[in-house]
Each structure stands twice: as structure tokens, then as C-alpha cells.
Amino acid sequence: MNxxxxxxxxxxxxxxxxxxxxxxxxxxxxxxxLVAALALFIxxxxxxxxxxxxxxxxxxxxxxxxxxxxxPDPGSSLPAYLHAMGETxxxxxxxxxxxxVFALPVSLLAARxxxxxxxxxxxxxxxxxxxxxxxxxxxxxxxxxxxGLGPFAGVLAIAISDFGAFGKLFSxxxxxxxxxxxxxxxxSGGSALHEIRFGLMPQVxxxxxxxVLYFIESNTRSATIIxxxxxxxxxxxxxEQIRVLEWQKVSFLILMILVAVAAIDWISSRLRFAIIGxxxxx
Amino acid sequence: MSAAxxxxxxxxxxxxxDAYRKAVARRRLRTLFVVxxxxxxxxxxxxxxxxxxxxxxxxxxxxxxxxxxxxxxxAGTRVWTDVNEWFWGWKKWLSLLGETxxxxxxxxxxxxxxxxxxxxxxxxxxxxxxxxxxxxxxFMEFCRTVPDIxxxxxxxxxxGLGPMAGVLAIAIHCVGALGKLYGEIVxxxxxxxxxxxxxxxxxxxxxxxxxxxxxxxAGFASYTLLRFEINVRGASVMxxxxxxxxxxxxxVAxxxxxxxxxxxxxxxxxxTVFIIDIGTGWLRGRLFGKExxx
Numbered sequence: 001m002n003x004x005x006x007x008x009x010x011x012x013x014x015x016x017x018x019x020x021x022x023x024x025x026x027x028x029x030x031x032x033x034l035v036a037a038l039a040l041f042i043x044x045x046x047x048x049x050x051x052x053x054x055x056x057x058x059x060x061x062x063x064x065x066x067x068x069x070x071x072p073d074p075g076s077s078l079p080a081y082l083h084a085m086g087e088t089x090x091x092x093x094x095x096x097x098x099x100x101v102f103a104l105p106v107s108l109l110a111a112r113x114x115x116x117x118x119x120x121x122x123x124x125x126x127x128x129x130x131x132x133x134x135x136x137x138x139x140x141x142x143x144x145x146x147x148g149l150g151p152f153a154g155v156l157a158i159a160i161s162d163f164g165a166f167g168k169l170f171s172x173x174x175x176x177x178x179x180x181x182x183x184x185x186x187x188s189g190g191s192a193l194h195e196i197r198f199g200l201m202p203q204v205x206x207x208x209x210x211x212v213l214y215f216i217e218s219n220t221r222s223a224t225i226i227x228x229x230x231x232x233x234x235x236x237x238x239x240e241q242i243r244v245l246e247w248q249k250v251s252f253l254i255l256m257i258l259v260a261v262a263a264i265d266w267i268s269s270r271l272r273f274a275i276i277g278x279x280x281x282x
Numbered sequence: 283m284s285a286a287x288x289x290x291x292x293x294x295x296x297x298x299x300d301a302y303r304k305a306v307a308r309r310r311l312r313t314l315f316v317v318x319x320x321x322x323x324x325x326x327x328x329x330x331x332x333x334x335x336x337x338x339x340x341x342x343x344x345x346x347x348x349x350x351x352x353x354x355x356x357a358g359t360r361v362w363t364d365v366n367e368w369f370w371g372w373k374k375w376l377s378l379l380g381e382t383x384x385x386x387x388x389x390x391x392x393x394x395x396x397x398x399x400x401x402x403x404x405x406x407x408x409x410x411x412x413x414x415x416x417x418x419x420x421f422m423e424f425c426r427t428v429p430d431i432x433x434x435x436x437x438x439x440x441x442g443l444g445p446m447a448g449v450l451a452i453a454i455h456c457v458g459a460l461g462k463l464y465g466e467i468v469x470x471x472x473x474x475x476x477x478x479x480x481x482x483x484x485x486x487x488x489x490x491x492x493x494x495x496x497x498x499x500a501g502f503a504s505y506t507l508l509r510f511e512i513n514v515r516g517a518s519v520m521x522x523x524x525x526x527x528x529x530x531x532x533x534v535a536x537x538x539x540x541x542x543x544x545x546x547x548x549x550x551x552x553x554t555v556f557i558i559d560i561g562t563g564w565l566r567g568r569l570f571g572k573e574x575x576x
Contacts, residue, residue: 037391044388048381048445048526058441065440090330097324133552137431137519141536146344151331225429229522229533232331235432239523242435250436254428261427 069251081237081253085260087151088233091226092219092264095158100212103163107170108196113179124167131164136222140231151232158219158226169211170204177203209275213268220264224257352545361542369546375531379554381445382527385520386513389449393456394506397422400457401464402490408468408476410486418461426458430516434525445526452513452520460509467501468494503569507562514558518551 013020074081108114110124140157147153182199190198227235234253241249290298353361361368369375400418402408409415430451437447475493484492521529528551535543 041388041391044384047384048388048449050446050449054441054446058437058446061440062437065436086330087332090327093327094324094331094333097320129556130552133515133555134548135515135519137522138532138548138551141533142348143345145536146348147337147341152333152338155331155333221427221429225431228431228435238432239435242439245439254432258424258427 065247068247071248072252072255073248074252075246075249077237077249081234081256084227084234084237085256088223088227088235089220089260089264091151091154091158091223091231091233092216095155095223096162096212096216096219098155098159099162099166099215100208102159103166103170104208106163107167107174110167110171111174113175113177113182114196114200125171128164128167131160132168134161136161136226137229140226140229144230149230149232154223154226154231154233157231158222162215162219165215166211170208173204173207173211174200176207206275210272213272213275217261217264217268220261224261352541352548355542361545368542371531371543371546372550375528375547375550378521378528378531379550382517382520382529383514383554383558385445385448385527386452386510386517389452389517390456390506390510390513392449392453394460394502394509396453396457397460397464398502401461401468402494404461405465405468407471407473408490408494422458422461422465424458425454426462428455430455431519431523434520435523438524443524445520448517448520448525448527451525452516455516456509456513460505463505463509464498464502467498467505471497500569504566507566511555511558511562514555518555 106124106128110121110128112121115121136157139161140153143153143156143160147156177200181203182195185195185199223233223235224238225235227233227237228239230236234257238250238253238257241253289295355361355364355367357364357367400422403410403414404418404422406415409418433451433454434447437450441447441450471494475497476489479489479493517527517529518532519529521527521531522533524530528547532544532547532551534540535547
């Protein structure tokens with residue numbers, strides 16, 4: 001390509017000083033951030049014991065493991081795996097439902113348009129935040145101490161960590177609700193409970209139903225892992241088979257999880273479309 | 283006031299009432315059906331998950347008393363009466379927390395860089411070829427459906443115990459999750475700049491660099507920060523399977539019934555997560571204004 005002959009750089013410079021003489025701060029900003037990020041990255045690699053040699057042996061090992069995973073084969077324990085998968089799905093369904101049932105009244109307390117007083121709302125919100133700050137696996141550990149090993153601890157772990165998430169999401173849905181209906185109920189002489197039941201609930205229930213379905217889907221994923229600490233479901237089998245290096249069974253279990261998650265995904269997105277319509281989901 | 287409402291003659295009213303009652307009855311029947319179906323599903327699930335209400339009622343006291351116990355020192359006093367004793371290991375825990383955040387940072391960065399490279403191949407409007415797009419998409423789906431802790435379990439065996447396994451597990455999961463989100467941003471861009479660059483004879487890479495990247499950079503950064511926040515939570519439990527971070531210490535404290543340690547470590551994790559949440563929220567607000575924050 002030929003250069004255009006009539007470009008007069010000094011004149012252009014004079015005409016657009018902002019473009020050619022950007023202040024130092026804005027010019028150095030992005031590279032400085034990148035350099036800082038890279039420096040921290042290298043420091044992190046060093047700190048976390050990364051080394052090319054370890055990486056290389058690890059990758060070779062990983063290659064071997066992958067080779068040994070093929071073909072996936074459940075051996076003779078297919079019925080046990082199917083049972084564990086059923087347990088996982090049960091944990092997800094039950095845990096999410098429990099969380100939703102308990103979160104609904106609490107979310108009302110955290111919603112600005114229901115409880116105008118910040119003094120009551122603030123502690124409820126911080127309470128929900130701290131529940132969310134703790135991972136599901138940690139809750140599973142705590143519940144195992146309380147109700148013993150087994151899927152029931154998993155149900156309670158999912159229930160309590162989702163309780164925090166639902167409390168926040170539901171209260172946001174309630175705050176987004178149109179207040180005209182509520183005012184209408186109040187004008188016709190309804191009590192506060194009437195306002196919630198006939199003014200708010202019809203508006204927020206479809207949103208809430210959509211969120212609950214979405215969480216059942218994502219909890220199927222979480223429920224597959226809480227077994228790792230002993231709270232039932234397919235994770236228990238998976239962790240065990242990895243520990244005894246039965247790679248064919250491991251790959252079969254991973255495939256099972258992928259299929260189950262895809263199936264639940266499909267069902268719940270269908271249900272969500274049916275409840276709140278195609279547009280609202282996106 | 284009631285005079286304003288005209289009252290219809292009785293026969294007309296009866297017909298209307300009848301239709302109304304029928305409609306309500308039909309709706310109620312449908313609701314009843316849905317409710318029954320839900321309860322049936324829950325019942326089956328309860329059987330499957332070995333829910334035992336009796337154990338629950340017997341043991342629920344333990345839940346309260348567990349929190350009572352984790353807030354009690356060995357001497358029998360409340361933890362906050364002797365903060366020194368409560369946080370006796372704060373130096374070790376703080377450095378482990380630092381390691382946790384670092385695991386999350388390095389993992390997120392590796393994942394983000396890989397996802398950045400892959401997402402242009404996976405987005406509908408920029409993918410250079412359909413089979414490649416299909417392959418990249420399936421790969422990313424696999425990465426995000428397998429939970430990161432499962433990757434960690436496998437990597438611990440391949441790469442040995444330690445934070446390296448945790449970093450790689452988070453990185454792989456991150457590729458899947460971020461790749462999808464990045465791809466969605468790229469699919470929503472304005473294609474006119476791309477056509478403009480292509481009309482000057484630029485290749486695919488130049489199109490991505492000068493037409494797509496300026497439109498998506500802010501969205502990418504925002505999602506990456508969000509992911510970092512999520513990964514801090516994820517990294518806090520990596521230690522459960524021996525993949526580094528504070529989780530190892532926590533699981534030991536829980537299993538060995540070092541009660542006051544459990545509360546101290548949990549509190550430190552929660553505070554760290556809070557700080558990271560607030561920090562990244564602030565950063566996103568600073569970088570991209572209010573609209574990008576949601």
C-alpha cells in the first residue's frame with residue numbers, strides 16, 4: 001500500500017492536540033496495570049511452587065492418566081453408580097426446595113419496599129452475606145458433624161448455602177416489583193399481609209420460580225462434589241475411585257455427571273420457558 | 283360511592299358468576315396438580331437422600347451447640363474474651379489466606395488468557411470455521427461442567443500435593459466459564475467496525491485486534507474480576523483435597539474438633555471474601571462506571 005502523500009503530520013498534530021498529546025497518566029495507565037499484573041503473576045508462580053520440571057512431569061503423568069481413562073468402564077458397580085446419581089439429584093432437588101421455602105419470608109425482611117427501616121434490613125442482609133461467604137463444601141463439613149455422614153448432610157449443606165443466595169436474589173426481585181398493585185391493595189383497606197400476598201407475590205412468584213429452577217440446575221453440579229467430604233451422592237464414589245486410581249471408572253463417573261447435568265439443564269430450561277416466557281429468561 | 287357501580291340483572295350476573303367460578307376452579311385444579319406433582323417429586327427425593335426427620339430433630343440441637351462450641355475456647359470461656367488465644371495461629375493462617383488469594387489470582391489469569399484466545403474461535407460472528415467453533419465450544423462446555431474440585435482431585439495425583447494442582451484446576455474451570463461469557467459479549471458487538479477493518483484488507487487477527495477488542499475489553503475485564511471473586515471462594519476449599527490454600531487447615535480443624543480454630547479460620551475466610559467482593563466491586567465501578575456493575 002502506498003502512503004497517502006498529502007498527510008501533513010504537524011498540521012494534524014496542531015489540530016488534534018488531545019489525540020496526539022494524551023496526558024501521561026492516561027497513556028501509562030494500561031501498560032502500568034499490565035506490568036503490575038504480570039509481576040504479581042510471576043511472583044505467584046514462584047510462590048506457589050511452579051516449575052517447568054514439575055509442569056512437565058505432571059503433564060506426562062496427566063497424559064498417562066488420560067490414556068488409562070479410555071475406554072470408560074463402570075465395571076460391575078453400575079447399579080451403585082446409578083443409585084449414587086439418584087442420590088445426587090435428590091440432594092439437589094430437596095436442598096434447593098428447602099432453601100427456597102425458608103428464604104422467602106427472610107427475603108421479605110431484606111427488601112427495601114417491605115421493610116423501610118434500615119435498622120432491621122441491615123443485619124438481615126449482613127447475615128445472608130456471611131452465609132454466602134462460606135462455601136457449600138464447608139457447610140457440608142459442619143452438617144456432617146451434626147447429622148452424621150450421608151446424603152442428608154448434603155441436603156442441609158445445599159439448603160443453607162442456597163438460603164443465603166436466595167435471600168439476596170428474592171429480595172432483589174421483590175424490590176424490583178411494581179408498587180402500584182401494593183398501593184391498590186392498601187387503598188382498598190388490605191393489611192400488610194394482604195399487600196404482600198395479593199400485591200407482591202403475584203408479581204415475584206414467576207421470577208422466583210425461574211430462579212429456583214436455575215438453582216436446581218446449578219446445584220446438580222454442586223451436589224456432585226459435596227460427596228468428596230462425605231456428604232453423599234456421586235462425589236463420594238468419584239473421590240473414592242480417584243483415590244484408588246481406577247481411572248476407567250473415574251472417566252465413566254465424569255461422563256455420567258456430564259450427561260446428568262445436561263439432562264437437568266434441558267428439563268429446567270424448558271420449565272423456565274414455560275413459566276416466565278422465552279424473552280424473560282435471556 | 284357504590285352508586286357508581288351498576289348492578290347487572292340477576293340472570294346475566296348468574297351466567298357471569300358461573301363462568302368465573304368455572305375459570306377459578308380450573309385454575310385451582312391445575313395448581314393443585316402442580317403442587318401434588320412437586321410433593322411427589324420431593325417425597326421420592328427425600329427417600330433417595332435418606333432424609334430422616336427423627337435424626338434431624340434429635341440432632342438439630344447439635345447445630346446450635348456446634349456454633350456454641352466453636353465460639354468457646356478450650357479454657358471454657360467465650361472466644362472474644364481472649365482474642366490472642368482465639369487467633370493464636372493468625373500468622374500462619376494469614377499467609378495461607380494469602381496463598382488462597384494468590385491461587386485464585388494466578389488461576390484466574392491463566393484461565394482468562396486461554397479463554398481470551400479461545401472465545402473468538404467460539405463466538406458465532408467471529409469464528410473462522412464451523413468445525414473449529416464446534417470443537418472449541420464442546421471443549422469449553424466440558425471444562426465448566428466438571429467441577430473445579432474434581433479437576434483438583436485428579437491434578438493432585440498428576441502434579442503432586444500443593445497449590446499447583448489448585449491453580450491448574452481453577453484455571454481449567456475458568457477457561458470454560460469465562461470462555462462462554464466472553465463469547466456472549468463478542469456475539470453482541472456491532473459488526474460494522476469489523477467490516478470496516480476487513481474492507482481495508484486486514485486479516486482475521488487484525489480484525490479481532492482493532493475492531494472487536496475495543497468493543498469488548500470493558501466487558502471482559504468486568505467478567506474476569508467477577509470470576510476472580512468466585513474463584514477466591516473456590517480456592518478456599520481447594521485444600522480439602524490437598525490442593526493448597528487455607529482449606530487444608532480448616533478441614534483439619536473441623537475433623538480434629540479444634541473448635542475455636544474453626545471459628546477463627548471461618549471468620550478470616552468470610553472477612554477475606556468480603557474484602558475481595560467490595561474491592562472488585564469498587565474496581566469495576568471505577569473502571570467502567572455504574573452501568574457495567576450489574
